[in-house]
Amino acid sequence: MLERITQEWQALARDFERDAASNPQWFLRERGGVRIRPTVVFAELEDTLANWQELRASAWVGEAQDQLITSEWTLKNLLAHVASWETEFVNQIQTALRRAEFDYTIVFSPKVGPKEWNDEQVGRRRERTLDEIFDEIESGTRRLQDLALELPQDIFSTPRAFPIAFDSDPRTPWILSAAQMMLTKCMHDRHHLARIENFRSSNERGT
């Protein structure tokens, strides 16, 4: 039976070879500049959500939560930092959805980023448990997934000013679409997930 179903699958795949082989080139021409659809953003968010859930399910994270992962932050602090951005991205996109104005700007400083804002947000979460922090990460990501599928096309795809100033000047806000913002959040998550994975690997190696 397994052989038969495999043969059927192979016949199906052969049937698709002609369709599928026609155009890998257009991806290369577009250089990833193809129109981002909500499904893509949802899938990227689902991937990061799955990674956070895997980390949460591991016994290691509970044991290592108070270890320093940077010169100033413990692992739990770093997760609180991720949670704070999760909530911030949701708030900013919901504000864009209401077509309301932002009455603040998060200002980055050269090399250290928005240190003041980050420290304040981590400080606010200092008394929370690890579970509460993971809950915030997961619920924020799920809310972004809902938004990805529900946002009107103009909010989803049209660049607009968000209250983040990368070059230290609050008068030059970050201009991008909600879709790009959500993909940036995924990159931010992956950056910290990789950092945590490296930390775990060096812990296991005892270095």
Place this chain on the structure above:
Amino acid sequence: MSESEAAILAACANRKLSKDDAFEELYRMYAPTVLGWLVLRVARPSVDDLMQDVWTVFFQRWQRWEHLPEMEAPEAKPVLSFLFRTVQFVAKAYWRTAHADESLDGVDAADSNLTPERLIRHVEFGRCLEKARAVCSSEEFDILMAKITGVPAREIARTLRITEPAVDHKFRNVVARLQEELDA
């Protein structure tokens, strides 16, 4: 063309193959598989869009792809695993949005890509697959498709958020059940 995913990844890591050329080879190698997974999971009118979504996600990830030593094992197949995982995720988004007007049988009247000849071939070649789709749960069907296309059990387990022994157990069960159904 290199003969395996591991060979393509190694050639790219050793700079014997450019990133773009490697992407093209991976696309040619796996596009029919991705298309097959999608056709069996979602209604035909959505397949092309979701196919583009899957490759868009992979293209973006490919730009920052990190080649790790464990990826060199022939059975590792990290790209196939990534594509399987991404198909699951875009399909989840698809099911979250309204598609009640689309039929899953792939013979939608609006579908002009399927000529009658190809349609007949699908039905003829797809009896076993159709039976599997009819009698398996969504998860069982995903496991079956992943197994017959060579996705490692560890990655199937990770994507479906079940244990590796559960993947093997469910796979054995579904194969036995399908055999009974076909014998009946």
